Amino acid sequence: MRSAWSWALMASLAGASAADAQGKINRGFRVDPTVAIRIHNLVGSTTVTGWDHDSVHAAGTIPPTGGSFYGGGAGRLAKLGIEGQDLGAGGPGATLNVRVPRGARVWIKSAAASVILGDLSGEVEVASVTGSITLQGAPRVATLETIDGEVTIAGSATMVRARTGSGAVRVEGARGNLTVATIQGPVTVVTNELLAGRIETVSGTVEVRGGIPPNGQLEVETHDGAVNLFIPTPIDARFDLSTVKGSIVTRMGDGTDQPRDRTARFSIGKKAGVGRGALINVRTFSGTIRIDGMPAGGRRSGT
Amino acid sequence: MTCDQVRERLVSYPMSPLSAEERRSIDEHTSRCADCRADYQAASIVGARVAGLDRDIQPPSDLWTGIAPRLRAYRGRIEQPLWRMAAAAVLLIAVSSTVTWMLMKAPAREARATFQSLEADYARSTLELTTLYAATRSTMTPATRAVVERNLAVIERALGEAREALRGDPLNSALEAIVATAYRRKIEFLERATTLDRES
Numbered sequence: 010m011r012s013a014w015s016w017a018l019m020a021s022l023a024g025a026s027a028a029d030a031q032g033k034i035n036r037g038f039r040v041d042p043t044v045a046i047r048i049h050n051l052v053g054s055t056t057v058t059g060w061d062h063d064s065v066h067a068a069g070t071i072p073p074t075g076g077s078f079y080g081g082g083a084g085r086l087a088k089l090g091i092e093g094q095d096l097g098a099g100g101p102g103a104t105l106n107v108r109v110p111r112g113a114r115v116w117i118k119s120a121a122a123s124v125i126l127g128d129l130s131g132e133v134e135v136a137s138v139t140g141s142i143t144l145q146g147a148p149r150v151a152t153l154e155t156i157d158g159e160v161t162i163a164g165s166a167t168m169v170r171a172r173t174g175s176g177a178v179r180v181e182g183a184r185g186n187l188t189v190a191t192i193q194g195p196v197t198v199v200t201n202e203l204l205a206g207r208i209e210t211v212s213g214t215v216e217v218r219g220g221i222p223p224n225g226q227l228e229v230e231t232h233d234g235a236v237n238l239f240i241p242t243p244i245d246a247r248f249d250l251s252t253v254k255g256s257i258v259t260r261m262g263d264g265t266d267q268p269r270d271r272t273a274r275f276s277i278g279k280k281a282g283v284g285r286g287a288l289i290n291v292r293t294f295s296g297t298i299r300i301d302g303m304p305a306g307g308r309r310s311g312t
Numbered sequence: 313m314t315c316d317q318v319r320e321r322l323v324s325y326p327m328s329p330l331s332a333e334e335r336r337s338i339d340e341h342t343s344r345c346a347d348c349r350a351d352y353q354a355a356s357i358v359g360a361r362v363a364g365l366d367r368d369i370q371p372p373s374d375l376w377t378g379i380a381p382r383l384r385a386y387r388g389r390i391e392q393p394l395w396r397m398a399a400a401a402v403l404l405i406a407v408s409s410t411v412t413w414m415l416m417k418a419p420a421r422e423a424r425a426t427f428q429s430l431e432a433d434y435a436r437s438t439l440e441l442t443t444l445y446a447a448t449r450s451t452m453t454p455a456t457r458a459v460v461e462r463n464l465a466v467i468e469r470a471l472g473e474a475r476e477a478l479r480g481d482p483l484n485s486a487l488e489a490i491v492a493t494a495y496r497r498k499i500e501f502l503e504r505a506t507t508l509d510r511e512s
Contacts, residue, residue, distance in 0.1 A: 096453050120456075138456050138508060156504070157459040174463035174501070192463040192501065211470045211497060230493065232470040253477060253487060294474055294490050 034078045034105065037066035041085050042110045043131065049090025051120035053102025059111035059128035059146070065089070069105040076103060096120055123158075126151075141176070144169075159194075165202070177213075195234075201241075203227060210234045214296075218303075220244060221287035233295045242302040245278030245286030254295040261302035277302075313337045318348045322355040329359075427488045434495035441502035448506050460505045467498045 040046070042063050048055060053075075067080050067089050080089030091103045102122055109115060112131045117124055119137040126133055127145040135142050137155035144151055147165045156174040167185040171178050175193040184202030190209045198208065200219045206227040208215050211234065218239040221227050229236050233255075240246070242261065250257050250273045257269040261277060278286055291298050313321075318341050321334060330338065342349040449457050471494035478487040 139459060154504070156456070156463065156508075174459065190497075192466050192497070209493075209497075211466050211494075232474070232490070232494065251486065253490065292486075292490075294470070294477070 032071050032073065032075075034067055034069040034071065034103075036068075036078070036080050036089075037064055038081060038083065038087070039064045040082060040087050040110065040113075043112045043114065044082070044085055044087050044110060045114040046082065046087040046089070046109055046116070048105070048107060048115065048117045049088075049092070050103055050105045050122045051091070051094045051096060051118070052100070052122050053091075053104050054123045054125070055105045055107070055117060055119060056125040057107045057109060057115055057117065057127075057129070057133075059113065059130065060108045061111060062108070063110055064108075065110075065113075066108040067105065068107075069103060071103045072100055075100065078103075090118075119155075142171075221246065221289060223286050226288045227290070229291045231293045231296045233293070235297045235299070236291050236293060237299045237301065238289070238291070239301045239303050240289075242304060243278060244302070247274075247276045247286055247288050248300065249274050249288075249290045250298050250300070251291075252293045252296065252298055255293050255297045257298045257300075259300040259302075261300070313341045315341075315345060315348055318342070318345075319351060322351055325355045325359055423485065423488075424483060427492075430492065431495070434492070434499065437499050438495065438502065441499060441506060444506045445502055448508075452508060456508065460501075460508075463501060464498070464505075467494065467501060470494050471498060 065087055076091040076093040079092055082088055114132045117135045119140040121139045123141045124135050125143045129146055129148045132150040133148050134152040137158050139157040141158040142153045142155055143161045145164050150168045151166050153160050153171045155176055157176055159176040160171045160173055160178045162169055162180040165182050165184050169183055170188045172190045173194045177194050178189050178196045180198045183200050185204050187203055187206045189196050191213045192211045193213050195214045196208050198217045203221055204225045208229045211232045213234045215229050215236045220241045223245050252271050257273050259267050318338055342352050474491045474494050478491050
């Protein structure tokens with residue numbers, strides 16, 4: 010594997026100079042439809058879009074003293090990016106727009122560069138520090154990590170794992186398996202197709218809007234972040250809520266707040282009463298837990 | 313009458329004759345219920361035999377004179393002073409309470425010892441990673457360093473609060489889980505922080 014990557018790197022360096030001399034990037038090469046491609050751009054922006062061609066094409070601009078482009082590869086492996094970037098220099102950084110086969114496996118490294126991914130159906134992995142990450146489309150697996158950047162997931166990714174420190178995470182339309190972890194960052198999830206969801210923060214608030222399918226499961230755990238679940242009713246679900254020092258309030262059916270004990274287990278719906286239905290577990294140390302049953306298709310006033 | 317009512321009444325029938333009304337109801341029911349009819353016939357036979365027994369049988373005149381001395385001797389063996397019986401009762405309660413307490417507390421003590429061992433491992437890993445982070449932080453930009461340390465401070469505060477709560481309620485398994493989660497978060501975050509320079 011290492012020799013193949015080295016080969017790809019050598020091929021990339023061989024073809025780089027003409028592009029970066031002008032500050033413009035314009036380079037393409039043929040690859041397999043499921044190529045594994047590594048993209049490296051620390052400052053600026055990186056956009057990766059899937060297309061129906063068995064090739065990679067990179068375009069963009071590099072500011073003066075903003076590093077130089079390298080790129081190349083063949084068959085199953087490819088590598089491209091900007092090298093020689095100075096993280097402390099400031100400035101806009103490089104703009105990199107990359108087209109890859111839709112089924113490619115994409116790995117992206119960023120520091121402060123924003124990353125946008127779209128129309129990919131394979132696996133994507135992004136590692137960043139302060140850059141934001143936006144994922145559109147429906148990749149099979151997505152792993153998105155940043156320390157301070159925001160993460161936005163719009164689409165129907167099958168398996169998503171998002172991790173950030175203080176950045177916000179917003180997920181719309183995820184289905185299947187979702188894992189989100191932040192330290193301070195707030196988490197918002199809007200979905201109706203979540204089969205297995207786990208959301209974890211320290212102080213970040215968690216808001217989930219949408220139904221959990223009858224065979225779905227949602228686990229939320231925070232230290233002192235507030236947890237607000239807005240669940241369309243009617244629903245078949247079993248709730249297991251607990252907090253050490255916080256409070257639990259539910260508002261279902263009649264629309265009035267119902268304070269509960271610090272450990273509350275209850276079921277809603279006929280299926281849940283016989284041990285079926287969605288399973289919703291929420292645990293906090295001191296964060297408040299609020300379950301709000303919304304009439305299906307509408308938003309209750311005041312929420 | 314129902315079958316259950318008929319059978320309940322027939323249990324006491326041999327010793328307690330039926331009233332005219334009861335008999336009518338039972339006759340009416342048994343005319344259409346073969347099972348109850350069979351039970352009623354059997355009960356009638358027993359009732360007839362009980363009615364024929366001699367009701368004035370006297371026990372032998374020497375029966376009590378044989379029993380009384382043996383009963384007095386037995387009482388002498390089992391009677392104890394009241395204080396001794398009270399002391400025995402107190403002892404029995406104390407011993408059974410202690411055994412129950414030990415049985416209940418033993419698993420909790422074992423679980424606590426297991427958690428303390430786990431917490432020591434977490435603390436060791438955290439210390440190692442913190443040392444590693446201190447060595448690598450100079451390679452980070454000031455902005456990255458500030459972000460990392462701001463997040464670490466949040467994790468540290470949460471860990472401190474959870475540990476403080478556990479100290480006040482050391483057998484609370486939910487608090488143990490929260491402390492363990494806080495340690496895990498800190499370790500994961502430190503692992504990421506210490507590899508940032510290698511990734512870039």
